[in-house]
Amino acid sequence: MEDQGSHMAGSPYRLPHRRLMDTAPAASASEPGHSRSNGMHIMVSILVVVIACTLLYCVYCWRWRKRNAVRRAQIESLRPLSNSDLPLMDLSSIHAATNNFSKENKLGEGGFGPVYKGVLGEGAEIAVKRLSARSRQGAAEFRNEVELIAKLQHRNLVRLLGCCVEKDEKMLIYEYLPNRSLDAFLFDTRKSAQLAWKMRQSIILGIARGILYLHEDSCLKVIHRDLKASNVLLDNKMNPKISDFGMAKIFEGEGNEVNTGHVVGTYGYMAPEYAMEGVFSVKSDVFSFGVLVLEILSGQRNGAMYLQAHQQTLIQDAWKFWNEDRAAELMDASLAGSYSRDEAWRCFHVGLLCVQENPDLRPTMSNVVLMLISDQMQMPAPAEPPLFARLKKVSVSEFSLAMKTETTKTQSVNDVSITMIEPR
Missing domain, CATH: 3.30.200.20 (Phosphorylase Kinase; domain 1)
Incomplete structure (x- = not known):
């Protein structure tokens, strides 16, 4: 025992070695648990990322399928109609x-x-x-x-x-209609001279017959709701053709008017009861036609620019000049007086009858056509058109959301505001 003790005491390596041996098991015992903990965190992180990516992919696939299902439904709903009534082009x-x-x-x-x-x-x-x-x-x-x-x-x-x-x-x-739309001629000072009186008279009558067909003579009773100069196209012989039926409505049953909460159309051509109350009928188209007649006669657009220049609308000026026997002052200067006074005055009179504020006083399109072609038909005196009392400044975005704007080269999307007319 002494030899062993003296041997151990005499060896300089025994004590450190023993201490190392004492501590080694503890260190080695802690490493597996630590590595297992790190591995678990990595696995959980990977799993979370995989689940998140899978969910995102599933949402994307669901939205893609839903979008395509809607598109397929729209296409399939159109195909039967197109195959039976209208050719499909590739x-x-x-x-x-x-x-x-x-x-x-x-x-x-x-x-x-x-x-x-x-x-x-x-x-x-x-x-x-x-x-x-x-x-x-x-x-x-x-x-x-x-x-x-x-x-x-x-x-x-x-x-x-x-x-x-x-x-x-x-x-x-x-x-394809080579002469494009009526407004390209009517409101262009360089082209308006090409619209001689007989041509203007023919265009007025052609538009009236087209609207009469929609209201009374077709298999459907259709209200156009967006009749304006830019929606009247001209063929190679300057015959008018009404276009753009995206806003049109079919009248079903015996009803004479409809109240809608969604007002669409172009300001300046909209009947007051439609613009303010959302009520439209065949008489709404009659009002738009009357505005169009007065524009064709005067060569001027009924809109905010006219109001700013004259302090009242084109239809109010027309009624004023008519009552004061000064209708000639409103006629387009490019006509240079080369028109039949009787024919022009008859068109003028019809236009004023169509833009009367009370829809019940406006004539039907069948009566409009009769008044335009007959110089023997007695016509009542027109009542005053709707009044507009003040101007209101609105932003371009508000104006665009409210309704479709008039397509003119004078309007700019960079303008801070556009002037709208508010009814009195």
């Missing part, structure tokens, strides 16, 4: 006809979207109305226009040749 043919919707082929742009000129393989010219992704109008208005105009055929309505519903595209294909 997208590749339209791309070829319009040179892939090139800027050179663009004719203009409206609430629905841009319109392009196209030439089919056999040489036929077409106008392609393409639904814009940013358009306030959508599948409902697209279907509405297809349903309506496919069933309506009249020489004073634009002719729909077909439609395209492919991929994300919705397009209407119309006959």
Whole structure:
């Protein structure tokens, strides 16, 4: 024992070695638990990321399927109508006809979207109305226009040749009218001289016959709701053709008027009862027609710019000049007095009867046509048109949301405000 003790005491390595041996098991015992804890945290983190990614993917797939289901439903709802009443045109043919919707082929742009000129393989010219992704109008208005105009055929309505519903595209294909719209002539001082009196008279009568067909003579009773100069197209012989039926409504049953909470149309052409109360009827179209007649006679637009320049609307000026026997002062200067006074005054009188404030006093379109073609028909004195008392400044965004704006080159999206007319 002594030898062993003296041996151990005499060895300089025994004590440190013993201490090392004493501490080694504790250190080695703690390492497996620590590594297991780190591994668990890593596995949990990976699992959370995988679950989150899986959920995001599932949400994406659900939204994608839902969006495609809606699109398929819209397309399928259109196909039966198109197959039975209207030819379907394939997208590749339209791309070829319009040179892939090139800027050179663009004719203009409206609430629905841009319109392009196209030439089919056999040489036929077409106008392609393409639904814009940013358009306030959508599948409902697209279907509405297809349903309506496919069933309506009249020489004073634009002719729909077909439609395209492919991929994300919705397009209407119309006959191409080389002279574009009436407002391009009427409100352009360089072109207005091309509208001689006989031509203006023919355009007024043609529009009246087109509206009469919609109201009384077609298989449907249709209210256009957006009759204005830019929605009257002119063919190569300057015959008028009413277009843009996206806002039109079919009257069902024996009802004479409808109250809607959603007012659409273009300010300056809207009847007061529709603009203020949301009530529309065939007499709403009659009012719009009356405004259009006075614009054709005067060569001026009934809108905010006219009000700012004259302190009252075009229709109020027309009524004032009529009562004061000064109607000649409102006639378009580009006519240079070259018109039949009797014919012009008859049109003037009809226009004023159509814009009377009380819809019951406005004539029907059948009476309008009779008054325009007969110089023997007795016409009542027109009552005063609706009054507008003050101007209100609104932002461009508010104005755009309220209703479709007039398409004029004088308006700019950079303006701080646009002047609107408020009824008294």
